[in-house]
Amino acid sequence: MNYIEAIKERHSVRNYTPEHIQAEKIVKLNEKIRELNEAGNLHLQLMEDAGNTYNRLLNRAMGLGSAPSVIACVGPDDDTLEQRIGYYGEKLVLFAQTLGLNTCWAGTFNKKNIGAEIRNGEKLVISIAIGYGKDKGKPRKSKTMDQVVDAKGERPFWFNNGVEMALLAPTAINQQKFVIKLNEDQSVEFIDKGGIFSQVDLGIVKCHFEIGSERAIGKFF
Incomplete structure (x- = not known):
């Protein structure tokens, strides 16, 4: 699957199976994260156990409480941080899609429970739920x-x-x-x-x- 195909197939998924991501895919994800962190001056981190990241009522209502793993989107805080996180984070999302994984960008989550390392001068902006979806998500209405x-x-x-x-x-x-x-x-x-x-x-x-x-x-x- 190339990235064009990944874009077309990928939809936000909010309900996940209990299955954990296999070790070989964790290795590939972490290799990609190291590459993107270097390219984008970021500190993206894969937390294999999402724990209580999505324990808020809204998250549970949406189904995100079932996500087995999470990516913490962290980086040095400056005026370009959010755009860099979007740009390089989406490269990671699409790479995950090529591995047969499902994802969901999530701005509502428990920042205290995510367990990410946030260094001095860094900021945690957003999270990405990741795992195996109970479904593949649905296309959404789009502008022309x-x-x-x-x-x-x-x-x-x-x-x-x-x-x-x-x-x-x-x-x-x-x-x-x-x-x-x-x-x-x-x-x-x-x-x-x-x-x-x-x-x-x-x-x-x-x-x-x-x-x-x-x-x-x-x-x-």
């Missing part, structure tokens, strides 16, 4: 391409392909509060329209766009 694009004239195929994948990006409460602008010089801008975790969302959107367009479109952060 024209609702999120700002471009004049004919749009190149690579741009449209990128937007198509960006529209499949998970966003907090499915808000999709972003605009992708194509400038006359063919450069691309990503505009945050605000909302809860919108900067994390924008990082995820950038990740999907880059995969879909098959273009490295410049420095994101």
Whole structure:
């Protein structure tokens, strides 16, 4: 499974089986985490036992209390942290999908119980539940391409392909509060329209766009 296929197949999963992630997949996940931490100046951490991370009433009502493992999204706190977490965290989510695992970005969780190492100057932003879902999740309603694009004239195929994948990006409460602008010089801008975790969302959107367009479109952060 390549990342385009992973994007199309992956949906948020909130109910998990009790099955733990096999040791060989834990090794692969941790190898990928080390790679992404280095690339993104982050401190992502896989907690094999989610413990009481999702013991809050809302989490239990959603089913996340059944998640066997969790990824703590931590990094040095600066103005780019949330976007970096979205961008590199989504690379990890898609990698997990290629391993046959299911995931859910979760902003509501018990930060005291997650057990992550948070060094001086670092911040825990969000979590990612991970394991084997009782189902594969469901597609969600999406905006149209024209609702999120700002471009004049004919749009190149690579741009449209990128937007198509960006529209499949998970966003907090499915808000999709972003605009992708194509400038006359063919450069691309990503505009945050605000909302809860919108900067994390924008990082995820950038990740999907880059995969879909098959273009490295410049420095994101």
